[in-house]
Amino acid sequence: MDLEQLVAFRRELHRNPEPAFLEIGTAARIEQALEGLEIRVRTGKAAQDLSGVVNFPAPETLDEWAARAVDSGVPEERARYFRENGTALVVDVVGARPGPRWGLRVDIDALPMRESADAAHFPVAGGFAATNGAMHACGHDAHATIGVGLLHRLSDHDFAGTLRVLFQPAEEGVRGAQTMIDAGVADEIDNMLAVHMAGDMAVGGVVGSFTGGMATRKLKVDFAGKAAHAAGTPEAGRNALLAASMSALGIMGLPRFSSADTRLNVGTLVAGDGVNIVPSSAVMTCEARATDDEVVDELVDRVRSIVEGASLAQGVRANVAVMGQSATVAPDDELVDRIVDVATANDGVTEVVRTRAFAGSDDANLLIRHVQRRGGKGAYLMVGAGSPGPHHSANFDIAEESIPTAIEILESLIRG
Structure with a gap:
């Protein structure tokens, strides 16, 4: 794929x-862009295991987005297939000579937010801004394009080893990587990479790897009480809203840790049936983050204890489920050094930073850690994209010339 084709694909996404x-x-669209290449494509249960997903989209929501896909030009049969079987793709291209198995995670989901309609916003000016209530406000459209472009480059098979590209759904909310790990697609990888557009870095900048980051758990708590007349028989009710409210206050009051930087947040609380009814149900979502994996586990244990105590006090039942999760990342020096060397030799790169601390959470770290625990290596590459607005903002965008730079660096790394 040349630059014009890469840009056209990115804009379509x-x-x-x-x-x-x-x-x-x-x-x-990813599947279609790979047609005709001598590669192996896996989808459905061979690419991800959805059995453990909490809060998976409802059937009517899946139907709605499948219909939107068809309206946008996707063949009805393929829309139906991905609606019914999941949206992950695992693509292998085998080199002509023996060598390591490389893995590359590229995320493909967007955020549930509206894109800027300002005429000065480049996607608006270019006629490819989103209008469906979602937005690629974190560069995942570029990441998917990098994965497709790299597969095209390496389809000549003139390299040693194998490349496996993991087109991962649901990075936002850190929910998708575990489904692919559970399907076993990372078990055989020797070198696990992820790539991310760095909107706050100028085009031409490269970071060899993220380091650190925040381990996180995204939790969904369901409270089940008993309805009763709020005036006539309040004592007969069991107030799920009160249990949830007590839990929310308790979670936000948890102490911070001296050994790590921590974050706690109660994001949503939906409860009740009517103004004159003792609330019989409540659903709360919350998250814990920490720069230490053991600390985030301790925070989750304390959240569970708070929920249990508040529920006992109100006589309700509660269930705490993990919706999403991620870990910290510690890249391997040898792999980071190789990325730095390759990036330094690239004509389009003007600045190379060996590592940079990561303040957020990304479940690519789970894939990297999974490979490392099995004896492999991992790193998380960043490529400057020069966005006019911050990540997750309505005016986020990427400079499209950064896409081939990322592909060239990854290609050189894998070709050796």
């Missing part, structure tokens, strides 16, 4: 963004 686990049209 940007025009049709889809949120977590709803990337139906995106998956179909």
Whole structure:
């Protein structure tokens, strides 16, 4: 794929963004872009295990986004397939000589937010801004394009080893990587990479790897009480809203840790049936983050204890489920050094930083850690994209010339 084709593909994805686990049209477009290559493509249960997903989109939501995909030009049969079987793709291209198995995670989901309609916003000016209530506000359209472009480059098979590209759904909310790990697709990888557009870095900048980051757990708590007349028989009720409210206050009051930087947040609380009814149900979502994996586990244990105590006090039942998760990342020096060397030799690169601390959470770290625990190596490459607005903002965008730079660096790394 030349630059014109890469840009056209990226813009098609940007025009049709889809949120977590709803990337139906995106998956179909990736599949179509790889047609004719001598590669192996796996989808469905061979690419991800959805059995453990909490809060998976409802059937009517899946139907809605499948219909949108068809309306946007995706063949109805492929939209139906990805709606029914999941949206992950695992693609292998085998080199002509023996060598290591490389893995590359590229995320494909968008955020549930509206894109800027300002005429000065480049996607608006270029006629490819999203209008469906979702937005590629973190560069995942570019990441997917990098994965497709790299597979095209390496389809000549003139390299040693194998490349496996993991087109991962549901990075936002850190929900998708574990489904692919559970399907076993990372078990045989020797060198695990992830790539990310760095909107706050100028085009031409490269970071060899993220380091650190925040381990996180995204939790969903369901409270089940008993309805009763709020005036006539309040004592007969069991107030799920009160249990949830007590839990929310307790979670936000948890102490911070001296050994790590921590974050706690109660994001949503939906409860009740009517103004004169003792609330019989409540659903709360919350998250814990920490720069230490053991600390985030301790925070989750304390959250569970708070929920248990508040529920006992109100006589309700509660269930705490993990919706999403991630870990910290510690890249391997040898692999980072190789990335730095390759980036330094690239004509399009003007600045190379060996590592940079990561303040957020990304479940590519789970894939990297999984490979490392099995004896492999991992790193998380960043490529400057020069966005006019911060990540997750309505005016985020990427400089499209950064896409081939990322592909060239990854290609050189794998060709050796």
